[in-house]
Amino acid sequence: MDGERSMTKSELIELIAAKQSHLPAKDVELAVKQVLEIMSDALAQGQRIEIRGFGSFSLHFRPPRQGRNPKTGETVALAGKYVPHFKPGKDLRERVNEPDDDLTPSASSRASASTSASTVD
Amino acid sequence: MALTKAEIAEALFDQLGLNKREARELVDLFFEELRMALAHGEQVKLSGFGNFDLRSKNQRPGRNPKTGEEIPISARRVVTFRPGQKLKARVEAYAGTQQ
Numbered sequence: 001m002d003g004e005r006s007m008t009k010s011e012l013i014e015l016i017a018a019k020q021s022h023l024p025a026k027d028v029e030l031a032v033k034q035v036l037e038i039m040s041d042a043l044a045q046g047q048r049i050e051i052r053g054f055g056s057f058s059l060h061f062r063p064p065r066q067g068r069n070p071k072t073g074e075t076v077a078l079a080g081k082y083v084p085h086f087k088p089g090k091d092l093r094e095r096v097n098e099p100d101d102d103l104t105p106s107a108s109s110r111a112s113a114s115t116s117a118s119t120v121d
Numbered sequence: 122m123a124l125t126k127a128e129i130a131e132a133l134f135d136q137l138g139l140n141k142r143e144a145r146e147l148v149d150l151f152f153e154e155l156r157m158a159l160a161h162g163e164q165v166k167l168s169g170f171g172n173f174d175l176r177s178k179n180q181r182p183g184r185n186p187k188t189g190e191e192i193p194i195s196a197r198r199v200v201t202f203r204p205g206q207k208l209k210a211r212v213e214a215y216a217g218t219q220q
Contacts, residue, residue: 005161007166008166012165016150027137031147036167040207040208050124053152056123059212082215083213086173092159
């Protein structure tokens with residue numbers, strides 16, 4: 001299924017550092033952490049984030065509701081709250097949907113195997 | 122107004138002392154690497170901020186809302202964002218400051 005492979009923050013820092021060899025790795029690490037801090041801060045203040053070609057982050061409001069304590073069964077009033085929401089941009093949506101031709105040879109061999117088997121029945 | 126790449130770069134320049142060109146390149150590269158990872162089918166996990174996950178959707182029936190004509194929506198892969206605990210807690214606190 002999807003999501004077996006993943007990239008973490010430290011791997012992201014390494015990838016960027018490899019392409020910005022004039023900057024010390026430590027500076028890249030600080031900068032990446034700071035970018036995430038700037039973005040979190042904006043959302044925490046109710047500000048939208050719009051990154052062209054990537055997507056936008058905004059807050060969605062969840063209205064107050066009656067919840068229940070699962071242990072005691074007691075009802076509790078839950079206040080309304082905001083949750084972060086991401087909407088992928090057009091470029092990201094398209095790129096995620098293109099078949100990967102470069103990195104996954106297994107995907108293309110699977111595809112050709114299924115076309116050759118498609119005449120059964 | 123919304124936070125954009127230009128403003129993130131400006132903040133890096135102010136806060137970290139990167140020069141403007143370095144700051145701009147870094148911000149561009151940051152989002153480009155995220156996009157490339159996702160385009161290659163990799164989930165992205167940024168602790169404290171959140172995870173960008175990929176979900177495969179099967180083909181399903183759709184309809185042109187204008188003409189009412191039925192057209193299938195093809196199978197596709199989509200990106201979803203799951204905010205991390207820390208970001209959720211910070212954003213939730215914003216509700217308290219409204220009204």
